[in-house]
Amino acid sequence: MSDVLDLEHFLxxxxxxxxxxxxxxxxxxxxxxxxxxxxxxRVMAVIGLSPGLSSSEVVERTAMDKVxxxxxxxxxxxxxxxxxxxxxxDRRRGLLRLSxxxxxxxxxxxxxxLALERRLLDGIPAAGRSQLDQLxxxxxxxxxxxQEPN
Amino acid sequence: MSDVLDLEHFLxxxxxxxxxxxxxxxxxxxxxxxxxxxxxxRVMAVIGLSPGLSSSEVVERTAMDKVxxxxxxxxxxxxxxxxxxxxxxDRRRGLLRLSxxxxxxxxxxxxxxLALERRLLDGIPAAGRSQLDQLxxxxxxxxxxxQEPN
DNA sequence: GGATTATAGTTTCATCTGAAACTAAATGCA
DNA sequence: TGCATTTAGTTTCAGATGAAACTATAATCC
Numbered sequence: 001m002s003d004v005l006d007l008e009h010f011l012x013x014x015x016x017x018x019x020x021x022x023x024x025x026x027x028x029x030x031x032x033x034x035x036x037x038x039x040x041x042r043v044m045a046v047i048g049l050s051p052g053l054s055s056s057e058v059v060e061r062t063a064m065d066k067v068x069x070x071x072x073x074x075x076x077x078x079x080x081x082x083x084x085x086x087x088x089x090d091r092r093r094g095l096l097r098l099s100x101x102x103x104x105x106x107x108x109x110x111x112x113x114l115a116l117e118r119r120l121l122d123g124i125p126a127a128g129r130s131q132l133d134q135l136x137x138x139x140x141x142x143x144x145x146x147q148e149p150n
Numbered sequence: 151m152s153d154v155l156d157l158e159h160f161l162x163x164x165x166x167x168x169x170x171x172x173x174x175x176x177x178x179x180x181x182x183x184x185x186x187x188x189x190x191x192r193v194m195a196v197i198g199l200s201p202g203l204s205s206s207e208v209v210e211r212t213a214m215d216k217v218x219x220x221x222x223x224x225x226x227x228x229x230x231x232x233x234x235x236x237x238x239x240d241r242r243r244g245l246l247r248l249s250x251x252x253x254x255x256x257x258x259x260x261x262x263x264l265a266l267e268r269r270l271l272d273g274i275p276a277a278g279r280s281q282l283d284q285l286x287x288x289x290x291x292x293x294x295x296x297q298e299p300n
Numbered sequence: 301g302g303a304t305t306a307t308a309g310t311t312t313c314a315t316c317t318g319a320a321a322c323t324a325a326a327t328g329c330a
Numbered sequence: 331t332g333c334a335t336t337t338a339g340t341t342t343c344a345g346a347t348g349a350a351a352c353t354a355t356a357a358t359c360c
């Protein structure tokens with residue numbers, strides 16, 4: 001059909017707008033209540049679930065920029081929400097865990113984040129959710145393929 | 151079930167990663183071949199389809215920031231890809247259209263963008279695509295609702 | 301063991317971004 | 331008509347961002 005590009009129906013654009021909308025809401029949640037940036041929250045989320053990871057492992061898992069992670073870790077250390085212990089087996093690496101204060105924030109943010117996700121999915125029945133899951137998976141695979149090969 | 155938040159399965163996170171991945175690929179396409187930023191391209195896309203809109207109408211349609219649009223328009227005017235004519239009925243407004251050079255870029259980028267979209271959707275059958283369409287629509291509605299009401 | 305290469309993480313720098321303040325024109329109102 | 335308010339669009343400023351250079355440690359090769 002069309003060589004016409006209508007942004008409204010252009011998948012990359014729709015995803016971008018949707019994702020920005022959601023990020024804005026969710027950032028507001030973190031920022032207002034906990035003075036927490038998106039990157040910082042993501043670091044906390046990863047470390048909360050998997051204590052003892054290093055910064056570069058966080059980078060691998062989250063696909064965030066390593067500079068961003070470095071700075072987020074720095075802020076979290078300084079605000080006392082994260083602890084870092086040098087890995088004695090490899091002294092370049094710093095092993096991260098939540099402090100008590102960090103854990104307290106984590107335990108409060110997780111339910112709020114999950115509640116927000118639930119509101120997003122509210123109108124969508126179980127069948128639709130698993131379709132969504134599968135579709136996102138496929139898109140992610142295609143998108144990853146798009147990255148490298150030209 | 152769980153009060154556990156695993157980023158890998160957290161919808162806002164997945165959307166953000168997916169959208170960033172796709173945006174990166176697509177930006178590369180615009181940037182390398184045409185020295186065109188994402189915002190600039192979006193402005194061109196809207197104006198290409200609907201010549202004669204003003205900047206603020208572009209803002210409305212794209213949900214982009216008005217500062218970003220203002221700057222993108224400025225760059226596009228200076229690179230000679232866009233023309234602006236002051237609306238004589240309301241001299242605050244500038245009516246935008248693609249120049250000949252702009253149209254040439256547009257006519258080359260549109261098929262490339264559509265091709266990229268096609269590659270994204272490649273593994274997904276027609277049924278899945280319409281599900282996706284519907285799901286994104288629903289999510290967008292929920293996300294919009296999330297914006298205002300606290 | 302010493303030189304070379306690779307990796308973890310940080311710093312620098314130039315750019316991008318968006319909120320808020322601002323300018324200019326238009327509209328509403330007395 | 332003249333003053334106050336609203337709207338279109340730009341500029342300013344302060345902070346976020348990411349590529350590239352850098353530091354420190356580890357691993358590899360001779």
